[in-house]
Amino acid sequence: MLGDIINPYHLQIVSFILINIILGISIYITLSSGQLSLGNAGFMGIGAYTSALLTINFDLPIFLGIILGAVVAGVFGILIGIPALRLSGVYLAIATLGFGEVIRVIFVNWDSITQGSIGLSGIPHLGRELFKTFKLTGFDPDMLGLKNNQFIYLLVVLILLLVNILLVWFFIRQNKSRVGRAFAAIKMDEKAAESMGINITYYKVLSFTQGAILAGFAGALYAHVMAYISPADFAYHRAIDILIFSIFGGSELIWGAIFGATFMTILPEALRFISDYRYMIYGVILIAMMAFRPQGIIDVSLLKWFKRKLKLKRRGSLGIGTKKYN
Amino acid sequence: MLLEQIINGITLGSIYAIVALGFTLVFGVLGIINMAHGEIFMIGAFIGVLITSVLGLPLWIAFIAAIGVTVILGYMLERIALRPLRGKQGVSHLAPLISTIGVSILLENLSHHIFGAGNHPFRHSFAQIQFQIGSITVYLVQILIFVISITLMVVLSYWLSKTKAGKALRATAENLETASLLGVNTKRTITTTVILASALGGIAGILVGMAFNSVNPQMGLSMGLKGLAIIILGGMGNVKGAMAGGLLLGLAETMIVAYGDSGYRDAVAFITIIFILLLRPQGIFGKNTAEAGR
Numbered sequence: 001m002l003g004d005i006i007n008p009y010h011l012q013i014v015s016f017i018l019i020n021i022i023l024g025i026s027i028y029i030t031l032s033s034g035q036l037s038l039g040n041a042g043f044m045g046i047g048a049y050t051s052a053l054l055t056i057n058f059d060l061p062i063f064l065g066i067i068l069g070a071v072v073a074g075v076f077g078i079l080i081g082i083p084a085l086r087l088s089g090v091y092l093a094i095a096t097l098g099f100g101e102v103i104r105v106i107f108v109n110w111d112s113i114t115q116g117s118i119g120l121s122g123i124p125h126l127g128r129e130l131f132k133t134f135k136l137t138g139f140d141p142d143m144l145g146l147k148n149n150q151f152i153y154l155l156v157v158l159i160l161l162l163v164n165i166l167l168v169w170f171f172i173r174q175n176k177s178r179v180g181r182a183f184a185a186i187k188m189d190e191k192a193a194e195s196m197g198i199n200i201t202y203y204k205v206l207s208f209t210q211g212a213i214l215a216g217f218a219g220a221l222y223a224h225v226m227a228y229i230s231p232a233d234f235a236y237h238r239a240i241d242i243l244i245f246s247i248f249g250g251s252e253l254i255w256g257a258i259f260g261a262t263f264m265t266i267l268p269e270a271l272r273f274i275s276d277y278r279y280m281i282y283g284v285i286l287i288a289m290m291a292f293r294p295q296g297i298i299d300v301s302l303l304k305w306f307k308r309k310l311k312l313k314r315r316g317s318l319g320i321g322t323k324k325y326n
Numbered sequence: 327m328l329l330e331q332i333i334n335g336i337t338l339g340s341i342y343a344i345v346a347l348g349f350t351l352v353f354g355v356l357g358i359i360n361m362a363h364g365e366i367f368m369i370g371a372f373i374g375v376l377i378t379s380v381l382g383l384p385l386w387i388a389f390i391a392a393i394g395v396t397v398i399l400g401y402m403l404e405r406i407a408l409r410p411l412r413g414k415q416g417v418s419h420l421a422p423l424i425s426t427i428g429v430s431i432l433l434e435n436l437s438h439h440i441f442g443a444g445n446h447p448f449r450h451s452f453a454q455i456q457f458q459i460g461s462i463t464v465y466l467v468q469i470l471i472f473v474i475s476i477t478l479m480v481v482l483s484y485w486l487s488k489t490k491a492g493k494a495l496r497a498t499a500e501n502l503e504t505a506s507l508l509g510v511n512t513k514r515t516i517t518t519t520v521i522l523a524s525a526l527g528g529i530a531g532i533l534v535g536m537a538f539n540s541v542n543p544q545m546g547l548s549m550g551l552k553g554l555a556i557i558i559l560g561g562m563g564n565v566k567g568a569m570a571g572g573l574l575l576g577l578a579e580t581m582i583v584a585y586g587d588s589g590y591r592d593a594v595a596f597i598t599i600i601f602i603l604l605l606r607p608q609g610i611f612g613k614n615t616a617e618a619g620r
Contacts, residue, residue, distance in 0.1 A: 036420055083604045089419060090359050094554050095603045098596035101551065105596075109589035236547060240427055247424050279435040286428025291410035294421040 006146065011153035015225055017265045018160035019218050024245035024257035025171060026214035031251050032180075033207035034187035035088065038239045039080065039096030040215040042103035045234030047073040047216025048223040049107065049114060052123045055224075062129055066220040073216020074209055081208035085201060100239050107231035119230025126159065126224040127152035156225055163221075167214070171254055183207055215242075248289055250296025259298050330462045331584045332577065337468045337537055339576020340475035344530040345549055346556035346568035347482065348523035354563030355499045355519045357419075361426040362403055364550020365433035366524045370396050370531025371541040372437055375446045392528040400524025403429055404517050430546070438543040445542050448535040471533045478526065479569055486565065495519060499563065548592065555595035559602055 023040065030037045051069035054060045060068075080099055087095055107114045114120065131152050141151035174180050182203045185193040194200050223229050241264070249260020271278040289296070345367055352360045370392040377388035407425040455466040486492040497505040498515045506512040534549070535541050556575055560567025575598070579591050 087603055090423065091558070091603060093420075093423070094359070094558060095600055097551070098555065098599045101596045102593050102600070105590060105593040109587070236551070240431075243424070243427075247420070251418075276439060277435075280432050280439070283428045283430075283432030283435065286431065287407050287425050290407070290421045290425035290428065294411065294414070294418065 006150045008149050008153045011157050013269055015156050015160050017262050018164050019222050020261035020265050021164055021258050022214055022218035023242045024261035026211045027242050027246045028254055028257035030207055030211035033183040033204055036093045037096045038093050039099040040242050041234045041239035042100030043073040043212040043215035044219030045103055046076055047219030048229050051220035052120050052223040055124050062124055062126055062224055069220030070213050070217035074213035077209040077212025081205040085204055104231050104235050117231055121228045123223050123227045125227045127156040130155050250298035252299055256296050256298040331580050335577035335580035337471050338580055339573035340472050341530050341533050342556055342576050343569045343572025344475050344526050345553040346572045348526040349553045350557045350563055350568040351519050351523045358422040362429035363527055364546035365430045366396050366399050367527040367531045367549055368546030370528030371535045372441055374532035374535045375448055375541050392532050393525045396524040396528030397521050400521040404520040434543055445540040448539050467536045471537055552595050555599045558599045
């Protein structure tokens with residue numbers, strides 16, 4: 001039954017999707033206050049290396065490592081976010097891109113700790129460590145009709161899913177709160193927002209730091225799901241990938257980032273049969289998107305249309321609806 | 327030793343300067359960061375390899391071919407990735423950045439597919455000619471690169487400041503709408519700018535192939551990022567600034583490799599731009615305006 005449906009390869013892809021969704025949200029949240037950061041790959045690297053090094057060298061529990069990874073990335077976020085207030089638009093994009101490159105070069109060259117471009121291996125795997133604890137309590141995956149391998153990957157997916165649901169819930173709440181409205185106001189017009197009494201410095205640094213924390217968090221999760229990281233994982237290409245999640249899906253709404261991350265993770269897997277050409281197709285998609293639908297696939301009007309459709313359907317099934325208006 | 331390093335630095339810096347000129351022209355006129363510029367540069371280098379090493383034709387044909395191909399690429403970039411976005415309602419100012427990123431991914435993987443991932447040597451007897459002046463060795467290629475880049479710069483500044491087309495370009499850079507009201511064919515001017523920038527990238531590509539004797543599909547990315555760093559260093563849209571910034575970065579990188587830790591060579595550019603952006607966002611040669619960095 002369950003054992004026949006579950007395929008570790010598919011589970012692995014699902015866990016990548018879930019990590020990428022966190023990354024997508026991380027750039028969405030900085031974009032929601034009108035700042036474009038291309039440094040999220042760097043923050044992700046900081047989170048990943050912090051957590052990996054702490055768990056390898058000091059035998060810290062994985063959960064503590066992941067949290068510390070996010071915290072350290074957040075501290076860097078504040079350190080970069082405050083001086084970056086002076087910049088906006090493409091200037092901010094380039095400065096953060098530069099930050100990401102500097103971080104990568106440091107990872108490559110700090111041999112004694114990061115093992116340079118070879119990368120860190122033997123990072124404790126989230127699923128396997130949890131599995132050990134489960135084993136201690138006398139649990140056996142056979143009881144669910146699962147093999148050990150399937151169970152491990154299933155655990156990872158479940159944990160990531162839980163984390164994702166919590167994060168999405170949190171940020172949807174935040175968007176409707178004072179903070180979210182302040183972000184939106186700053187994005188629309190900084191000067192007008194300031195004259196309405198919004199503390200621009202505070203909210204801009206807040207959104208930048210939130211993005212950094214999320215990216216670091218996703219990076220730490222990535223390290224413990226992959227069990228191997230190298231500086232190349234956090235290079236320019238990753239920064240572009242993260243940007244594309246939000247831009248392709250739609251940068252106005254959190255659903256855009258989620259959709260973009262999901263679609264852009266599945267696409268290369270689905271296009272595997274023409275794998276030689278898949279990045280070229282990727283490039284063409286970007287160009288076409290910007291020409292025909294620059295706001296991204298999911299925007300406010302699409303969401304409204306969708307909601308109206310849904311409402312009409314519900315009305316129809318309840319026996320009210322079109323007749324009522326005749 | 328020091329003198330040799332300075333010559334190496336100037337050679338590298340001249341190439342950087344040509345790449346940065348392409349960036350700065352497009353930014354000056356369109357206000358767009360052309361992320362595909364590095365890849366166009368890389369294609370230029372590959373055309374050079376193809377003509378001289380594979381077909382065995384002389385160098386000047388390689389130059390003409392590289393310029394021809396990059397001009398076509400520049401035109402296509404303008405038509406496919408930039409023009410559809412211009413003047414459209416509700417397009418964020420980041421859209422052109424992203425569509426040029428799309429072009430760069432496409433070109434990088436295309437050349438990866440055609441030429442393979444490895445390094446291609448630029449076999450040409452010309453690259454081996456060298457002089458012995460006192461205790462230092464100077465390659466003819468280094469002199470050639472320096473002369474070509476200086477010539478390009480002089481011609482470009484003359485063209486920009488004296489000719490009608492150059493004036494039209496500067497007017498468009500100043501204000502697109504006003505320029506078009508005053509009778510400047512802004513559409514054509516923009517196309518010319520992108521094509522010119524791409525041709526500069528193609529020339530720089532061949533020069534890099536000659537100077538460093540290796541060409542690979544990944545070189546566009548690192549060169550593109552450095553070009554970005556240089557235009558920030560010299561001031562966005564500033565032609566002289568791009569030149570000086572290029573030379574400065576070339577010298578700094580060479581000195582780091584010679585007297586410091588070569589591993590940090592690629593970080594020099596970015597540490598510099600982070601500091602420049604924070605201390606003097608308008609760049610070393612930029613004018614001080616309230617809008618700098620915004």
